[in-house]
Amino acid sequence: MSNATAESRPYHHGDLSRALVDAARKILETEGPAALSLRAVAREAGVSPAAPYHHFKDKAELLEAVAHEGWHELDEALAKARAETAEPRARMSNLGVAYVCFARDNPALYRVMYDRSRDKVALPERLREDGAYCQVRETINENAGGHVSDIDLELATIAAWCAGHGLAEMIGFKQFAPLKAQLGGEEAFLRAVFEHLGMFAKFNQG
Amino acid sequence: MSNATAESRPYHHGDLSRALVDAARKILETEGPAALSLRAVAREAGVSPAAPYHHFKDKAELLEAVAHEGWHELDEALAKARAETAEPRARMSNLGVAYVCFARDNPALYRVMYDRSRDKVALPERLREDGAYCQVRETINENAGGHVSDIDLELATIAAWCAGHGLAEMIGFKQFAPLKAQLGGEEAFLRAVFEHLGMFAKFNQG
DNA sequence: TGTACATCAGTGAACGCGCGTTCACTGATGTAC
């Protein structure tokens, strides 16, 4: 769809920004982050190497747009998972599975998202009230029945986030294949690992 | 120490393999993984760009050597942390802190270690009985008093490993600074997060 | 409705760069006799 089919493409593209972000994501998922050059993106979008500069200041700005889109989609995936049940415990579990599955399905995008965040003061998802981080925090708060100090809530959210991130980064490791098979699939494996984290035990004892 | 001081260096280096690995690590920690080119390593070691080829087949092989050294040092750091106490619960906690501190102190090396592992069937540390992974597993086994199935032990180890990895990757995030200050330092923050993971609650209830 | 013209969004060639790797070479080392 995004390749240059010399036949029909008009001189003006129509929505090149969009097409460039799509092209970047396609390259990311098919060839990995190392292959993501501005020239490759332009090539994939069927456009000259200079064209992207009419839409993005430089390569970093395009990457930023890609990462931003990734965070947004992660937000949506978590919101969807969270809405599937009203039971706090199950919500938490669904959230964890959804998070890791997002990373599994978009591994290169996921890496770009974090690479772009690493040196920022705030993670993008923290900026919005409906962001992924806040959804996790609110779900933990529900689990605790609301009776938890701000600082404990923050720590628990960080703990959960880190556990999810660690698992997300490792879920693709070939290493785990036998165990996954033994447990009857990847999601069962995921739930079993979360179970073993005994996550949020602190807030779930009552 | 590794710069070319034209005065004294003999034509033959003596131990260029060693010097190249050192140079690579220095670049890694001062300029980050993106700056790690073979040419930069040779430059840092004060040697021509072709010299490394007498010691490593290609760039990948040098990276491999660097990663290998990293895993080895991680093993040692964990062994040291584990030996500091005989109390299983404290051992586990120390192991977690030591792991994350290793990553914090060698962030770029840590990333290279995982980048080199990502596509392998087995993680290097699993291959040796005294490796980091086995140390974690054994400590969890101690916590459980030895009464735990193989599969549960494996799952718990993976859970702990992922949690540690997630925290290790995020520990440097500026985001956490206020919370660290509030808790009285990075190690206190770390221990608090581990505490909130409620890790190994499953095996610690008795 | 038609036309002049400013602006927008492309092109394609070129820039300088650093990279991984190879090559023919040479200086230093060590070993056999």
Added chain:
DNA sequence: TGTACATCAGTGAACGCGCGTTCACTGATGTAC
């Protein structure tokens, strides 16, 4: 102990490559009158 010679471990120049970015340009679009 001395010497011929094979081997080892460097050099420095060169290769082709893809990159990010800039430049002068031009075709397409939209707006004022």
